Amino acid sequence: MSAPVSEPVVVNADPATGVATRPAKGRWLAEVLRTERLTPQMMRVTFGGAGLSEFAVGVPTDSYVKLHFVPRDAPYGVPYNADEIKRDLSPEWWPIMRTYTVRSWDAGTGELAIDFVVHGDEGVAAPWALHAAVGDQIYVTGPGGAYAPNPAADWHLFVGDDSALPAIAAGLESLVSGSRALAVIEVGSPADEQRIASAADVEFIWLHRDDPAGPPDIAATVRELRFLPGQVHAFVHGDAGFVRELRRYLRVEKSVAREFLSISGYWKRGLAEDGWRTAKQSWAQPVDDAEAQLER
Known part of the structure; x- marks a missing residue:
């Protein structure tokens, strides 16, 4: 199956500062760089790779992305073409989407950190995070988000x-x-x-x-x-x-x-x-x- 690496849209930036006011939204192919067990119930996965080269986040501190997990034992791997999968396979084999907060994004290093709550092998995302290895790939869409602390608040x-x-x-x-x-x-x-x-x-x-x-x-x-x-x-x-x-x-x-x-x-x-x-x-x-x- 053919598989485009990423499908970004244009970043909206402040013309004076060049800082993104609205992030680029698209479909990105992210690669696991490292994993870290922060606490007994929290795992951090740091992503990078060429597929995130145009990724960006804006002002919101609650920026989030949607991760697309390949079902266990699916007859395909990453990268893949989502349109072909939905055309050729029944829904139980389609990627499973879950929403996660962008814990941090470092534009200088191109590293995206996401923290996962883990409770053993329950669910879809937690087992994936627990067993993620350097070099594993996953599709990411977004980011979205709206909240940032209002400096006008007391x-x-x-x-x-x-x-x-x-x-x-x-x-x-x-x-x-x-x-x-x-x-x-x-x-x-x-x-x-x-x-x-x-x-x-x-x-x-x-x-x-x-x-x-x-x-x-x-x-x-x-x-x-x-x-x-x-x-x-x-x-x-x-x-x-x-x-x-x-x-x-x-x-x-x-x-x-x-x-x-x-x-x-x-x-x-x-x-x-x-x-x-x-x-x-x-x-x-x-x-x-x-x-x-x-x-x-």
Whole structure:
């Protein structure tokens, strides 16, 4: 099967600085350069290669890409032609798409780092990351993304579980000296906490699922926070259960304006990404209705 290496589109850049304001979007062939076990439940895979030569990210610190995993025992490998696969093979052999945060992109070295939450050999992406070897290839599409900490905010709130940790870390690292932030992060155990460098004054609250006192309630923890004075810019991402509760809390009870809130359920327990994408609209509807009442 024939296989184009990449299909980029034009980068939109600030004419004064040359910095990308919107990233090039396309289909890129990425090659594994190295892997690193960051914590018991987090694996970093660093990609590079000629296929990423025109890749770029813009301003958002929550930039994300979609990785296309070849099903186990598929009758083809990477590189491949997606159009030919969809034409010639039944759907169970089509590449499986999963969305991941760009943990970092170094334009100078052409290295793209992505962190994977790993829980043994469950799922599609985690086993791939656990067994990834130098030289392995995978197609990447994107990037997308919209959130970056608003410098007009008086302080920043970051809330999430392991799935949001890469985006939270990228956001905290982007804050300048003099900024203030609270970060509430749920991980498996104390060993899964990460050291995150930030020029800002950051207070971390780490919650652990293996706590002998019982699993943490991330929404209740946020409700008990003493909010800092002034305008907050909040980033709340992760399991749809606590995200929906906090979306209502922040929008309806705390009256945080939409433009100062980035909130999304990355996943929902019991659903793969495809199923969650289908269910997401009905999940969000009750809060949408409450917000509509608020804005009347």
